[in-house]
Amino acid sequence: MAxxxxxxxREKISLRVSKGDLARLKSRALQEGIxxxxxxxxxxxxxxxx
Numbered sequence: 001m002a003x004x005x006x007x008x009x010r011e012k013i014s015l016r017v018s019k020g021d022l023a024r025l026k027s028r029a030l031q032e033g034i035x036x037x038x039x040x041x042x043x044x045x046x047x048x049x050x
Contacts, residue, residue, distance in 0.1 A: 015040075 029036035
């Protein structure tokens with residue numbers, strides 16, 4: 001999963017999310033010890049890979 005997050009084959013996107021969801025994502029990323037954008041990327045990767 002981490003390998004997919006750091007692949008050179010990535011595309012930049014813009015995404016609007018609620019302030020509350022973003023705050024919870026940042027909090028969860030802090031608990032996991034990873035940047036919040038990496039967490040978002042891993043969530044997307046896991047969802048589309050199932």
